[in-house]
Amino acid sequence: MIVFNLLLYYLVIIPISLLPFPVLYGFSNFLYFIFYYVTGYRKKVVLNNIRNSFPGKSEKEVQEICQKFYKHFCDIVVESVKTFTIAERQVRKRFTVSNPELSDKYYNDKRSVIFAGGHYNNWELLAVGMDQCIKHKAVGLYTPLSNKFFDDKMQKTRSRFGLIMLSTKAAKRYADTNKDKLTGMVFGFDQSPSNPKSAYWMKFLNQDTGMQYGVEKFAKDYNYPVIYGTINKVKRGHYRLDLVLVTDQPQETPYGFIIEEINHLLEKDIIKKPEYWLWTHKRWKHKKPVNSE
Numbered sequence: 552m553i554v555f556n557l558l559l560y561y562l563v564i565i566p567i568s569l570l571p572f573p574v575l576y577g578f579s580n581f582l583y584f585i586f587y588y589v590t591g592y593r594k595k596v597v598l599n600n601i602r603n604s605f606p607g608k609s610e611k612e613v614q615e616i617c618q619k620f621y622k623h624f625c626d627i628v629v630e631s632v633k634t635f636t637i638a639e640r641q642v643r644k645r646f647t648v649s650n651p652e653l654s655d656k657y658y659n660d661k662r663s664v665i666f667a668g669g670h671y672n673n674w675e676l677l678a679v680g681m682d683q684c685i686k687h688k689a690v691g692l693y694t695p696l697s698n699k700f701f702d703d704k705m706q707k708t709r710s711r712f713g714l715i716m717l718s719t720k721a722a723k724r725y726a727d728t729n730k731d732k733l734t735g736m737v738f739g740f741d742q743s744p745s746n747p748k749s750a751y752w753m754k755f756l757n758q759d760t761g762m763q764y765g766v767e768k769f770a771k772d773y774n775y776p777v778i779y780g781t782i783n784k785v786k787r788g789h790y791r792l793d794l795v796l797v798t799d800q801p802q803e804t805p806y807g808f809i810i811e812e813i814n815h816l817l818e819k820d821i822i823k824k825p826e827y828w829l830w831t832h833k834r835w836k837h838k839k840p841v842n843s844e
Contacts, residue, residue: 556700568635572788575629582625587618597621597830604756605825619826623784630788631675635708639683642712645789646680653794654735657776658686663726663734664776667766667797669817670829672782673790674739675709682713684792687735690715692722719765726773736775738766740813747837751810755818759839767809770801777801777809779816784827
């Protein structure tokens with residue numbers, strides 16, 4: 552396995568990542584043909600998710616969203632590979648924050664913050680570019696990969712330009728021991744938590760959906776303002792992060808307010824441009840437990 556990982560990384564991934572963007576997008580077009588027309592990679596899952604999320608859309612509209620998604624998904628694949636060797640000037644050119652003054656205000660007030668976002672558009676480019684765009688020290692929370700070799704490579708890639716990578720289990724310890732540092736905790740919140748009984752349940756895209764509670768719990772424990780981030784695709788390979796304040800008094804909000812707000816904002820983004828969300832995951836594999844909120 553170690554030999555295979557080394558060969559895959561140094562003979563395939565790195566050489567591909569060194570290719571210029573026009574060539575990479577040619578490769579993306581080829582991947583789209585393979586994924587969409589030849590192998591049908593997770594196509595049943597994608598179509599089922601879209602149909603259930605948009606029951607009012609015709610089958611033609613569902614198929615159009617699916618097709619657009621696979622084109623975008625293949626771009627995300629090659630852009631993510633590119634992050635292994637991308638130059639800092641390219642990151643600054645391709646990832647920007649439209650209104651950093653929103654989070655800068657809390658930096659000036661000496662308050663750490665939470666940046667929350669879903670798997671929408673290019674989150675990998677956000678990882679390598681976020682620390683350059685804000686005054687806070689960006690700390691990205693992630694779930695470690697089972698493959699230790701690629702887990703190490705992904706950590707190093709994402710932290711090349713300043714981002715600190717922490718496992719979700721280490722986040723609390725970091726916050727407790729670095730209270731003097733102004734931190735921007737980057738949460739990639741998701742649906743379909745591992746334990747449906749401990750999830751927060753709400754309607755999301757017309758379905759009962761279990762939500763991870765981590766963003767709200769962390770915000771309330773440390774009284775960090777919560778800022779939602781929308782990653783907008785400006786054009787192919789170029790993204791802009793728009794920040795929206797959810798609350799700067801999390802401890803005064805009722806139970807579930809933060810979770811519902813960030814997911815409602817994500818839902819609006821998905822409804823506006825559904826092809827940019829990651830539809831390949833089985834987000835609704837769990838059923839709502841009886842008597843759950």
